[in-house]
Amino acid sequence: MPASVTDRFLRYVVIDTQSDAASSSQPSTEKQKNLGRLLVEELHAIGVSDAHLDEHGYVYATIPSNSPKNNVPVICLCAHMDTAPDFSGAGVKPQIVRNYQGGDIQLPGDPSQVIRVAEHPVLKDMIGHDIVTTDGTTLLGADDKAGIAEIMAAAEFLMSNPDIRHGTIRILFTTDEEIGRGVDKVDLEKLGADFGYTLDGETAGTIEDETFSADGVEVAIKGVAIHPGFAYGKMENAIKIAGAIVERLPRDMAPETTKGRQGFIHPIAVSGVMEKANLSFIVRDFTEEGLASKEALLEEIVKDVLKGYPGSSYTFKVKHQYRNMKMVLDRHPEIVEHAVEAIRRAGMTPVRGSIRGGTDGSRLSFMGLPCANLFAGGHAFHSPLEFVSSQDMEKAVRTIVELARIWEERA
Template identity: 85%
Template sequence: MAASVTDRFLRYVVIDTQSDAKSQTQPSTEKQKNLGRLLVEELLEIGISDAHLDEHGYVYATIPATTAKNNVPVICFCAHMDTAPDFSGANVKPQVVRNYQGGDIKLPGDPNQIIRVADHPVLKDQIGNDIVTSDGTTLLGADDKAGIAEIMAAAELLIKNPDIKHGAIRILFTTDEEIGRGVVKVDLKKLGADFGYTMDGETAGTIEDETFSADGVEIAIKGVAMHPGFAFGKMENAIKIAGAIIDRLPKNLAPEMTTGRDGFIHPTGVSGVMEKANLSFIIRDFTEDGLKSKEALLENITKEVMKSHPGSSYTFTVKEQYRNMKIVLDRNPEIVDYALEAIKRAGMEPVRGSIRGGTDGSRLSFMGLPCANLFAGGHAFHSPLEFVSSQDMEKAVRTIVELAKLWEERA
């Protein structure tokens, strides 16, 4: 099995699938379909006859049921094909550090890139394992090609072992998750699943049933433009107004100053000329009340700043991005309960966690497919220091198989 999941992973990471937030198409980059086509080919080869790629770049496939019971819920396993725009995903050169014996890992493509044990203490749990990294000039793509490789390896194992009893299992590989559009075009009717799991988490043994709730805020400022030579008492520079708003943000509510269950207000973009300026923010909190109070705080700061600029005006637009999936998952506790049991059966001590971010699962949960997030084993996502071990990917494969069995047993 080790060869299977790691070989698959090494094959997938060299395909550039970076998404692009500036693009208006779905998928945002045509190259994501290159991986999709390969996955369909491989699914057909292992005997999954309905595997196909749709026009949005999604891959759908079904592992047929092997049980005589007709009341087993249909479970979906989901992972995303795109890699983050934060760091290059082109020309990935993966390397395998076999039988890792501890210590920092220097990446061969860039001597400045070192995976340090001090920064990544999880390396202490990887002694004797085979660790896959990039060469340090690109990200690796474990987020989320590790999840894809694990679902593919589990699918092959289940198809080749029809004596393992399970219900129908749906496979879904999505595009554009990294830019927040992962499941917007998913056809849930076609998918036909009752419950789901995204394989998009980090440390082996982790199940996450909670995400941030998230909104975006756009502030558009209209200043008073004037020739600088004749500006006395008249000019109201929109760039300076934008700067004053940013300057007044509470320092303790920045992402770099918050952890655990604290939310934040984070400016993600600023552009402008004297006459007009635009500010973009993301607001994050685990509760709806926390989200609303942060938005109110930001609007109050804006109003206060605008008082000193009577000739200027602003608009403040809030756009919902996603919501905490725990609200939905708490109505279906067996999703998490079975995952905790499956992780134990796969030989790990389960850890329940919250995501300081979102996943395809949070959107799917609110679309009608309650969906928790399982570990894929990767670490240091979105950076050239990204790594994953073969053994943790194998554990994820075992967890998927145990979950398939559990839903059948308990039906």
């Protein structure tokens, strides 16, 4: 009897795979390889003989083509093994609310944690579903172990149903996606895929072909330090300068006041002493122009604040992070068209979406592997309220199988 997608998911979430931005190694935490080793074993068990874990913690594997056609594009299915550093991923105790009948879900390990319908209206579409949650003391890891479980269940289905025609399918499980390094060491030549799909989205039926474009900005302030007893008319306190810059940020351009296609400027770290201070920002927008104008605005604020401190100076460094994958995907419309058709065949109404964030797919697209993002079914990512429906994970498995079939039919 093949393992259900939920059985797989429950097996994967109890393995702690949290990544660590403070670590410079790849993977950033060795424990990510524990899941990688299990996945390789399971792939071997279903007949995927070339599955292996490389030194960077990536899992590569191939479902061989069974099509008589030799022109079927090679498709990559990708998901990430790490969970976010934002909330503990150790000691995950998954719970299943079977045949959910509506209403708020109180989590047993911490009764103050409640998944409220008012905050998560998608629950109204899950009446009768089996919903997997945590006990409220950790995150669940549906981001992105739901995606992994779905790819694994689809791989098993395709391997055991040779009558379903498909081209070569390459599987890639990555490390460190949550800290922005997910594809740093991917060997695209070895992967050998033409097009790809990450399974790292939310609501069932969603296909996303657009991400934020993203930069980081580092602002270093050099103040004027002097003994406070003799500071009159001389001291320029770098901490106060940094505070003034943060205070001047536009209120309507923050993550907490923007939605849809609006970008933002977001301070993520500040440190300092009287003499010098450092500010770190992330800047997000869906267009290059929007990104550039927000960075120009930020530098204008810094300059304006510094006018009041004539003895002080600053440096302003922009670091490219990732770009909107739509620029690449628009040149290959069939990637999204085939996914839309697969979602329809799997019994859902397809919804096109934009991601207020990035995925491994946005970076892969610019590295030469055009990659859209499919739903994995999880919700409330990076928090103890994270949940996923078993039925939605099954829909994702069906979508993958239909997608494999469509690429073969249309080749």
